[in-house]
Amino acid sequence: MTIKVVRGNPTPEELAAALAVVRARAAAAADMPSGAPGPRDSWSDPARIAARPVPRPGPSAWARTYWPA
Structure with missing residues (x-):
């Protein structure tokens, strides 16, 4: 081997x-x-990404998805 x-x-x-x-x-x-x-x-461990449960959207979640231009 040569370095x-x-x-x-x-x-x-x-x-x-x-x-x-x-x-x-x-x-x-x-x-x-x-x-x-x-x-x-x-x-690269997939458990790192899903270490905690993702919260479920609440009743007004649709209103937070709008981004005014």
Whole structure:
């Protein structure tokens, strides 16, 4: 694997930190079984959207839907 810096001029410390992250992610990916799904991202969890019930419209809800021009 080759890593190439395309822009900027990182210091040796910045480059070492970036490579440490890449190596840690690669090691974690190698430890996971190939058939198992990865950890689920909380942003894509449908339960996050429907965490609380949606209120039902009241008797005058139709009046709040009008937007005067």
